[in-house]
Amino acid sequence: MAFGLGACGEDEAAPRRVAPAVAGSAEEAGGMDALIRAAKKEGHLNAIALLPHWANYDALFSGFEKKYGIEVTVARPYAHSQNEIEDVKKYRGRDHAPDVLQLGDSFARSAAEQGLLDPYRVQDWDKIPRNQKDPQAHWYNNYGGYISIGCDVGRVKRCPVSFADLLKPEYEGKVALNGKPTVAGQALASVFAAALTNGGSTDDIQPGVDFFAELARAGNYNRGNPNPASIARGRTPIAIGWDYLNLSYARQLRRMGVKWEVSIPFDASFTQYYAQAINKHAPHPAAARLWEEYLFSPEGQNLRLVDYARPVLMDAMAEDGTLDKFLAARLPTVEGATAFPTPEQLDKALRLVRKTWGNAVGD
Secondary structure, three states, rough: OOOOOOOOOHHHHHHOOOOOOOOOOOOOOOOOOHHHHHHHHHHHHEEEOOOOOOOOHHHHHHHHHHHHOEEEEEEEOOOOHHHHHHHHHHOOOOOOOOOEEEHHHHHHHHHHHHEEEEOOOOOOOHHHOOOHHHOOOOOEEEEEEEEEEEEOOOOOOOOOOHHHHHHHHHOOOOOOEEOOOOOOOHHHHHHHHHOOOOOOOOOHHHHHHHHHHHHHOOOOOOOOOHHHHHOEEEOOOOOEEEEHHHHHHHHHHHHHOOOOEEEOOOOOEEEEEEEEEEEEEOOOOHHHHHHHHHHOHHHHHHHHOOOHHHHOOHHHHHHHHHOOOOHHOOOOOEEOOOOOOOHHHHHHHHHHHHHHHHHHHOO
């Protein structure tokens, strides 16, 4: 789009107007009211791989449905980023195809490169940090957190507080990972965190793969899925994953009589955010765009804080006074320098992990 051309009149300089279903912004759709009307007419939103207890999605679904009267359906809630990409391809043109996606950055870049995502700029697009979004708006990060270690105090005598601790014999068969790093962004981030404490860097994830290979050889690696039900049964007493997820587990497990302790490893402060994106062939494209607007509104961003996730607009909201200061103050303290990989480093890491994980660690 060109600006400041002297030969152009006011009408020519005005933003183009298109149908909300293909709009690149609410402004292009004729404004938020027009987008809302189109989304309400569709009446439905198909999401995928979103658990209610993950970063407060339960409240976000309820808030969106109540505010706009649009029903949200979530398919395959326990799926991972790669599964989402596969479903976009598999169900193209069908009514139950995903409208919106949540992806780890490397998977979001892959989906964009494959032409699977529709570009859309939310109203607060300019406030999203540059390193948290695709310049062409095919995807943009919404919230994030730090890799942490969760531990069942009732079943583990001394809870680990570092990656180095996890190799101790006392944790035999106890250390679980949320998903496989070849398909799950959270697991890939955990391998990155392990790399940082073993001589690696955001540009070298191999020491992280080596760490989990050693963990497996020691017999400490538990291949179970550390969800609240599994933890409550004693199957996965130690879990490596996002701090907001482990902290959310603590609240749920308390009701089950389980004391769940969470710590951010002092030897590896690794943070990453999750991207939101719209399926290029979404069956409910206006509702998909409205969902993104809701997630990046002050209401949506503050709802992330309820479950300890860090909203991407946190700094901007602190400046304009829309941040919930009480909820922000509850976030856990992080010690030491924080590592934050670039999209290019994430792509490189994912390629290496996919090549080496199976032989080094196994399925």
